[in-house]
Amino acid sequence: MVAMIVSHRAMLVGGGSLGQLGRLLGQFGLGRPLVVTDPWMVSSGTVERCLAPLREAGMRPGVFSETVPDPTDTVVEAGVAALRAGDYDCLVGFGGGSPMDTAKAIALLAGRDGSGGGPISRYKVPASADHAALPVICVPTTAGTGSEATRFTVITDTARDEKMLIAGLAALPLAAVVDYELTFSVPPRTTADTGIDSLTHALEAFVSKRANPHSDMLARSAMALIAPNLRTVYARPRDAAAREAMMLGATQAGLAFSNSSVALVHGMSRPIGAHFHVPHGLSNAMLLPAVTAFGLESALPRYAEAARAMGIAGTADSDRAAGDRLLGELRALNRDLAVPTPKEYGIPSQQWQGLMATMAEQALASGSPANNPRVPDAAEIVKLYEEVYAG
Known part of the structure; x- marks a missing residue:
């Protein structure tokens, strides 16, 4: 390669x-x-x-x-x-x-x-x-x-x-x-949304079909910096050590996906932002647990390694246990950082349902879903939008 x-x-x-x-x-x-x-x-x-x-x-x-x-x-x-x-x-x-x-x-x-x-x-x-x-x-x-x-x-x-x-x-x-x-002055909501955005960059870069040794190195380091510090900066905005770790991790995550790619989360997230004006990091957060669950079996060793890099699984954990821990952590992170579902955000059900097929087409056209460990078709993306809407 x-x-x-x-x-x-x-x-x-x-x-x-x-x-x-x-x-x-x-x-x-x-x-x-x-x-x-x-x-x-x-x-x-x-x-x-x-x-x-x-x-x-x-x-x-x-x-x-x-x-x-x-x-x-x-x-x-x-x-x-x-x-x-x-x-x-x-x-x-x-x-x-x-x-x-x-x-x-x-x-x-x-x-x-x-x-x-x-x-x-x-x-x-x-x-x-x-x-x-x-x-x-x-x-x-x-x-x-x-x-x-x-x-x-x-x-x-x-x-x-x-x-x-x-x-x-x-x-x-x-x-x-x-x-x-x-x-230091970034408000908690923005801190949470941008922090999950950076974690998504690192995770998607790592499991992407276009990952390479250079992007892997950066993604591992980014996950190790972001995962332990995101809740800290959300709760204690002036924690200098945690802010420094998050800033460095975000840049490393950017370098990682710039040299591999993002995947299905970003492909599905952009249409949500375009049609409903949801901040980009927040729409990523809404999608991340469900999309990770969708692709987990197709790249379980990679997702398990990501969980270990994030410090939520150990070397003694099997890939299955580490993958389950990853899903649990992503769901817990959304709860702890008060990430709303699209429904809770205030997006009307009829409007969401009416645009799902269009959003799925736009997601596929971006090319990002093709990098996902499990590549979806339009119907599978629509199903994921349905699942994510009410959480």
Whole structure:
């Protein structure tokens, strides 16, 4: 098996590392950044934590803050216009997954034929998006999406209510700053959702049909960091050691699935987000126990090894016992972190039922379900949506 391994050219990792952002850009000969962030980062003043080290380095950064929780093609087009209105030589994605994904998509479209080269739907999987106009530097403020480490971006096609997976070297950041101190103020719900998202990245990367020794190493390490610390950061947000472990684990999980793939959970999760605007990490959490149970028998040794990496099974446990412990832990994690079912979230039954077939088609079209240990057909995905709805 030949695996193509991709990663950044540099990462700054550790508490307070954001203070060196200007120096990092300077090392690459960059000095005219456009910071892509969200409205809350601006209104709360949090964006100043990103802008200050750039100004201290003598730079005059611009700010594009129109990003939305599920990045859309229209917001990306607005970002391209903002980029072209200034004299910028790089993009800095500052925030959660949405600003980082938006920055990646802006960089992809900005170089196309001088006019934006849209629509961005032309680059969705199975197309390969390998050529970006400008480099992107990512600064995550949550421990979850892993976008700072991946060759993927997810953008919603507003005309079709479809979350499009876009993959290629154009979406791979040049560098990242991974500073866990930025996560101290993240609220418990977001901490839980992004944390389960990162755990899902690691687990799916590990059991994916496209897993390889490099992604396995990263996925094991990520699971070992995330699983023992997720409940801690949910209950004690200012626990520095747990926050640091979660941040590092989330980045490692991003690197893991960027070099293998995600699978059925993500394939089914994106349509839920597109149609019902459920946060991505939360929709993953809703799906994770049922989808894991669906695939368990098809890759029991791998799931058992994942349980051991997470510290919920030991070497003396049989694969069967370890697999059962994994399912029990995923269900318990959802209970402990107050993850609602789609029904409890407030999604009407009639609307959910009416869209299940469409969501199943969109999940399959993304390609992610094909990486699952047990590859479903559309009818099996519909059945899983039915099962997950009421828990």
